[in-house]
Amino acid sequence: MLARTRGHGRFSPSCSSPRNFSSPRMRALRRMISSTIRRHLARSALPALSLTIRRNFRSRRRRRLKSSARRGVRSPPRLSIPGRSAAPSRAARLPAEPRLRRAATGGPQSAGVRFRRNRNNSAESDFMSSRFYWRATASIFAIGAPTFAAAQEDVARDEIVVTASPLARSADETIAGVSVVSGDELERSIENSIGETLRREPGISSTFFGPGASRPVIRGLGGDRISVLDSGIGSIDASSTSPDHAVSAEPATAERIEIVRGVSTLLYGSSAAGGVVNVFSGRIPRNLPDGGVDGAIRIGGSTVDEGLEAAGGFDIDLGKAGAGNFVFHGDGAYREADDYEIQGFAESARLRAMEAGAGGPAEDEAFGVVENTALKTRGGSAGLSYVMDDGFIGFSGTALNTNYGVPGAHGHDDAGGGEEEGGVTIGLKQRRVDFDGEIDAEFLYFQKTKLRIGYADYTHSEIEPSGEIGTVFANEGVEGRFELVDRSSSLGGGELIGATGAQWKLRDFSAIGEEAFVPPTKSRQLGVFTMKEYAVGAWRFELGGRYENTRHRAPGLSAERKFDAFSVSAGIGFEPSDDVFVGVTGLRTERAPSTEELFSNGPHLATGVFEVGDPTLGKETARGVEATARFGDGDAWSFGVNGFYTSYRDFIFENATGLDADVDGELIPIYAFAATDAAFKGFEAELDAELFRLGPFHVHGHAAADYVRATADAAATGNLPRIPPFTGLFALEAKSDRLEFRGEIDHALAQRKVGFDELPTDRYTIYNLYFSWRPMGADGPVAIRLAAMNLSNEDARLHTSFLKDIAPLPGRNIKASLQGSF
Structure with missing residues (x-):
């Protein structure tokens, strides 16, 4: 990923077209490079950092929902929901173990990817057969001109944040919990998904459904309560429907990512009740490039999955036209990786002990690798902007194709009703068009006018190892903000200032096939909001309100629900000096239930349960307070802390019923969406300090910690599931004009x-090392980066993941990248 830094002509990434690596000459060259590197590693004094040779273990067969007719696409069984007939009969409970999901994975064969058996008897695609070393060498010549975000170390607290407020305040001036990830920090954090890229930020975890699908979890809330935006407009995908659905926003082409922790309903509606992640890609240029053209390119690789990433992009000033200039933007990204390696068994010790106690036939255990986690992503965009002295108007088009496997997912054999070797794979495709405009000129009572509109056509196809498509999720949507x-x-x-706006969303969603647990639905949401800010002396007062009308319609069920939601918030901030700020915000918000919460009725195999919605659900109401305090002494040190408490009336969650559904001879637990009173409380804290100087190096220390506690009255144990534990990140960094060293301890x-029916998760400690070298100085166009991740090869598992007991985080990983800007 590359992030352009204002004033330095830095940019975001571009992609390359894959070349033909399969000719005999290319295969011979690949073998030569691979053997040379292995001989070098064998002679080195660091055997722990050498490449791991995969062990030959058979993929474990899992009990899944059996299908008697895999050749066609059929509808899954249904249970009755309120207002309809036939309740399920009570069945004997299965052993209290997590039901591993058969989650779909796989891309359509038309996407140009053929999944086959590799020498380890696990699913592998033809595009992953090339070794990382050959691909990393050859890809240098395969990349076209792109845009990336190299950058100086930005002082995040001084950056302007547009997501938290239309008034564009710096992070230090916002009462809400806000983080900005850009520049070197973004380069250092980049991963395959948005969730994993942001996971080490305070208050953030991820759903981690393998490397291909990972969505942010903010303060313990996820799904439809977290809004992932693409340059201010929703990602318009189906990632909130299920954790095995990938987010379409691409971190590799991001210039900057803004995070708003906590309730953001006022500005972004019901889908932002827990927070907002806004990914800025720069596809629509807002400023003229320095010198008429600027851009950047980055290539990189990783050892844990033999992965390769290439990204880049550029802006070109096409010349003067009337009162402004036309600016063209292009970017792209390419990423591929094999199954990732781990230090031990894929299954957790607790789950293996539980299975051993339950008896049953012995099965081969996956060891040293998490199977069916290979991925391939290709994407790019083009944009054209008309940039004037007082604003800009532009549009862009984006294409994204992603194919990835989901760990723990296995197909079925048509003939015998058993399971096929290999995994289900997912093929994601999105085509998107965006318009963005901003005019900074007086108009009636207003100073600035902003308009953003996005349209996207998204499909998510779940494919069996045989190549047959099991289920297709489709989402076509339009979203706009004025x-x-x-x-x-x-x-x-x-001084009095404020903003007024409107937001609208149209969504046409369908799911067709065996795992279509949600019926086709059409949704419409219209919202209007206003906020005012009054500043006098060291005091600042904020007041805002929003009205939102939401309509969900399920034509096949002849069902329709409408909701009118009102939200208000008020805040007070006190800034006696540049280095001190304290503030408190109170809020009352209402959230309309999602279509999944209302109309689900079928086996959701990604989560391993039979989901039953409740079409009679009402609005979810939150009342809360958040306090923030930030202190510092110039560049010497800074400390910030946010504390929050939110109580919910009619909080909607999936509640265990104690019943099982019989689906083709398999019993899976029934979970029903229900409303209850709930409470969330916790904090985030960060400390940065310059410790001392050592020759040309400035040595800094960094510490961050976060905690959340969530309870619900109707939950069987009183606890809500998949809530992250206390986590901390501690770092020491030495930096000069050309060199940077950083060590991290990531602890949970x-x-x-x-x-209910959830296993505890053990603590973990991950050690990371980073090194970067700018051979031409801090402002030079070239940067070389190395990273050693999870040095101790820790068996680390995220409690927020449905797959935590069968898919730990990747093991020891050496990453390298080369970055250049122009």
Whole structure:
């Protein structure tokens, strides 16, 4: 990923077209490079960092829902929901172990990927057969001109944040919990998905459904309560429907990512009740490039999965036209990786012990590798902008194709009703068009006008090892935002400013096939909001409100629900000096239930349960308070802490019923969406300090910690499931004009406050090392980066993941990248 830094001509990434690596000459060259590197590693004094040779273990067969007719696409069984007939009969409970999901994975054969058996008897695709070393060498010549975000170390707290407020305040001036990830930090954190890229940020975890699908979890909330935006407009995908659905926003082409922790309903509606992640890609240029053209390119690789990434992009000033200039933007990204390696068994010790105690035939255990986690992503975009002195108007088009496997997912054999070797794979395809415009000129009572509109056509195909498509999820949507920023005016010795806007969403969603647990639905959401800010002396007062109308319609069920939601918030901030800020915000928000919460009725194999929605659900109401305090002494040190408490009335969650559904001879637990009172409380804290100087190096220390506790009255154990434990990140960094060294300790405590039918998760400690070299100085166009991740090869598992007991985080990993800007 590359992030352009304003004033330095840095940019975001571009992609390359894959070349033909399969000719005899290319295969011979690949073998020569691979053997040379292995001989070098064998002679080195660091055997722990050498490449791991895969062990030959058979893929474990898992009991899955059996299908008697795999050749066609059929509808899954259904249970009755309120207002319909036939309740399920009570069945004997299975042993209390997590039901491993058969989650779909796989891309359509038309996507140009053929999955086959590799020498380890696990699913492998033809595009992954090339070894990392050959691909890393050859890809240098395969990349076209791209855009990336190299950058100086940005002082994040001074960066302007547009997601938290239309008034564009710096992170230090916002009362809400806000983080900005850009520059070197973004380069260092980049992973295959948005969730994993942001996982080490305070208050953030991820759903981690393998490397291909990982969505952010903010303060213990995920799914439809977290809004992932692409440059201010929703990602318009189906990632909130199920954790095995990937987010379409691509981290490799991001210039900057803004995170708003906590309730953001006021500005972004019901889908932002827990927070917002806004990924800025720069596809629509807002400024003229320095010198008429700028851009960047980055290539990199990783050893844990023999992965390769290439990204880049550029902006070109096409010349003067009337009062402004036309600017063209292009970017792209290419990523592929094999199954990733781990230090031991894929299954957790607790799950293996539980299975051993339950008896049954012995099965081969996956060891040293998490199977069916290979992936391939290709994407790119083009944009054209008309940039003027007082604003810009532009549009862009984006294409994304992703194919990835999901760990723990196995297909079925048509003939015998058993399971096929290999895994289900997912093919994701999105085509998107965006318009963005902003005019900074007086209009009536307003100073600035903003308009953003996005349209996307998204499909997610779940494919069996045989190549047959099991289920297709499709989502076609339009989202728009219109904002008017007030002119500043004087009032009572202070300054009054504000903004008013409207937001609209249209969504046409369908799921067809064996795992279509949600019926086709059409949704419409219209919202209007306003906020005012009054500053006088060291004090700042904020007040805002939003009205939102939501309609969900399921034509096949002849069902329709409408909701009118009102949300308000008020805040007070006090800034006696540049280095001190304290503030508190109170809120009352209402959230309309999602279509999944209302109309689900079928086996959701990604989560291993039979989901039953409740079409009678009402609005979810939250009342909360958040306090923030930030202190510092210039560049010497800074400390910030956010504390929050939110109580919910009619909090909607999946509740265990104690019943099982018989689906083709398999019993899976029934979970029903229900509303209950709940409470979330916790904090995030960060400390940065310059410790000392050692020759040309400035040595800094960094510490961050977060904690959340979530309870629900109707939950069987009183605890909500998949809530992250206390986590901490501690780092020491030495930096000069050309060199940078950084060491990190990423620690999480054990989580024993678990939900019903959920296993506890052990603590983990991950050690990471980073090195970067800018041979031409801090402002030079070239940067070389190395990273050693999970040095101790820790068996680390995220409690927020449905797959935590069968898919740990990747093992020891050496990453390298070369980055250049122009």
